Amino acid sequence: MRFFAACAKGLEYLLADELVALGAQRATAALAGANAEGDAAAAYRAVMHSRLASRVLWPLAEFDCANENDLYQGVHAIDWSLHLDPEGTLAVDAHVSGPALTHERYAAQRTKDAIVDRLRAAHGSRPSVDTEAPDLRISLVVRKGRAIVSVDIGGGPLHRRGWRQSQGDAPLKENLAAAMLLRGGWPRLHAEGGALLDPMCGSGTLLIEGALMAADVAPGLHRLQGALPTRWRQFDEDLWQRIEAEARERAQAGRAALQPVFHGADLDPQALHSAIANAERAGVSELIRFDRAAIASLKPPGPARGLVVCNPPYDARLAADAALYRDLGDALKRAVPGWRAVLLCGSDELAQATGLRASKRYAFFNGALECTLVVCDPVQPPPREPREAKPLSEGAQMVANRLRKNLKRLRSWREREGVQAWRAYDADLPEYSAAVDLYQEDGGDARLFVHVQEYEAPATIPEADSRRRFGELLDAVREVFAVPPAQVSIKTRARGKGGSKYGQMDRRGELVTVREGAARLRVNLFDYLDTGLFLDHRPLRLRIGRESRGKRVLNLFAYTGAASVHAAVGGATSTTSVDLSATYLEWAGQNLALNGATGPQHQLVQADVMAWLQADRGRYDLIFCDPPTFSNSARAQDFDAQADHVRLLRACLSRLAPDGLLLFSNNFRRFKLDEAAVSEFARFREISPSTIAPDFERNPRIHRCWELRPL
DSSP: OEEEEEOOTTOHHHHHHHHHHTTOSEEEEETTEEEEEOOHHHHHHHHHHOSSOSEEEEEEEEEEOSSHHHHHHHHHTSOGGGTSOTTSEEEEEEEEOSSSOOOHHHHHHHHHHHHHHHHHHHHSOOOEEOSSSOSEEEEEEEETTEEEEEEETTOSOTTOOSOOOOOOSSOOOHHHHHHHHHHTTHHHHHHTTOEEEETTOTTSHHHHHHHHHHTTOOHHHHHHTTOOSOOOTTOOHHHHHHHHHHHHHHHHHHHHHOOOOEEEEESOHHHHHHHHHHHHHHTOGGGEEEEEOOGGGOOOOSSSSEEEEEOOOOSSSSOOOHHHHHHHHHHHHHHOTTSEEEEEESSHHHHHHTOOOOSEEEEEEETTEEEEEEEESSSSOOOOOOOOOOOOOHHHHHHHHHHHHHHHHHHHHHHHHTOOEEEEEESSSTTSOEEEEEEEOOSTTOOEEEEEEEOOOOTTSOHHHHHHHHHHHHHHHHHHHOOOGGGEEEEEEEEETTEEEEEOOOOOOOOEEEEETTEEEEEOSSSSSSOSOOGGGHHHHHHHHHHOTTOEEEEESOTTOHHHHHHHHTTOSEEEEEESOHHHHHHHHHHHHHTTOOSTTEEEEESOHHHHHHHOOOOEEEEEEOOOSEEOOTTSOOEEHHHHHHHHHHHHHHTEEEEEEEEEEEOOTTOOOOHHHHTTTEEEEEOGGGGOOGGGTTOTTSOEEEEEEEO
16 A cells, blocks of 8 residues: 655655655655555554654545546545544645645635535534544645545644644754754764754754654654544554554663763753753653853863754844854864764855855755755864975876866856856876866855866776876866865776776765856765766756746756756746656755745656656657666666667657757767658757857767757
8 A cells, every 4th residue: 555654845765764664665755755655554653653754644535636526526436434433523634736726725625525515415414623633634635637635644743743832933843853863863873872962952852852763762652642643434543552552662661771962052041941841841851951051152062972963043033144153163163073063054155154064965944944954074074184295297287287278268258158067178188088077166165176087098008007197187186276185076997897997986975056057056076976967968958948938848867957957947837857766856856946946846757768758648848858878777678879769759759849849969979860760750950069068179079969849
């Protein structure tokens, strides 16, 4: 059986992992939640144990819903006698989008009417409405002409743990607090003896959630206080009682073993009063030490290592003050230099104001507020001994001269176009075979990052010569750009069985934001061979941005969604991004959210492109298709760009509007378009030269591109 767990945007992939850990057979991230497959026990455990979910929904029916009459008839068709006592109570939570149903309260009312009418006709009596504590809480979702009616088996918002009655001006939801702790690796740090510190603790949410997490206290225990989460007639009370008894045993053992390693501070006495009261209700007041102190007077809490977790003020009610963020960063460097820090900041700029180097960045949503979550590990790395500079070798000097020549040659173009990510060197000197790309961080400190990728040398070149030449190239890069080593990403080759392969890549999780035209995009320069942004496609993406206003845009093999972002920023009415990789789609979602493109009109679809095109019935005004040269994923049909491109293009044209445009590109250097076959269903012309920017003029066949239109 499939069920759905809802959550705040930005937590979907964490939630999917949590659901699998709680017994789901499978879970996949979706928009603001995760779809799970599993039995009733898995869903019940999610209600009891999930720290990230806001609701757990068990579907009853799904049907076409073009108008209010369809809604009424679809809900009325359900046999509600199986789900609710005729004299019981109910509540309906509705979420609708689309042109037909636009008023959520009205949709909820029509759903309630259909349920009441069905039960009254069958039994002569009707249920009543109780929005606070109903016997049955129903969820209605209407999107893209389809309605899903589900039972909220948790009985309401799961993030309300039940212990927080006192809160500050800008409270952090408990499930967001749990996500911060998980992103910071708190369970593992606690198991290793680490402590938890919140130097701006407010009403204590992060510390209390951290203590309950460390003690393995299920969130549902305090929230429900022994009551059933729902009186749904299909609810298995015996199964629930077994799950509850197991949770109580785990909580008892966890509390007994918990140590007082939780420290909070705040300057506001009212906030501390609330924190203490909340900790008492949660049963962890004896474990947390609260002090009234300003951030400037922060002192080491005792243990040699641990986790700092903090939600400093950043919204309109608590005016974001960059000076406060600088004080926070300075205090952490001074008081806990070896600790990891997880900070939920209002923006990238405020995160950068701390002066801490983020090893990882995540997009988080605190309600409607888009925030930046940064993980700094450690807060202050140990100082390094400075190295004495040595003169460049003759070969390194040649590379340095070429780099400086390229910088000068491309300067006017970059300044005119506002280019922040570009290629500065592309094996210009054949014996120094590598690509050097520059990424200028957008906003904040505007740091410059250098990305160096070594090309595979011919087999005739001795390995020792290749290593020496690449070392000379790196010496030239360091000389010319003079950036800290932490801002230089180096992708080198390592010999292995079967030939040469790339290796020696980090696992830093650090995302850097760059600007491309009107779009802001996040790149990862250290963890993967590709950074998340194909620089050679910059002209194509900018064109998509210019031509997307008022159009439905489809991005196939979407990768990290950069083309979709340009379309959204350019005014597209909708974007659909299709890719097989959940990792890339999560990245694409972050890129869209970074640019304010977060509504249901911006879809992320995890699917095999060919299978999806065959099943989809949508129409699109602009399609961008940039397939890989080949793919042999176990989750999809094998794909070969040369062998399968006619079938792919035909499928794309079947989804294109009559006056639409398909932009087709690929980077297979020996690719040959089957013009005879394609001419049977499309008009086409190659536009490759116009899609090559000045920084790729030395490599004009890095990709080829065609325009295709319906006959």
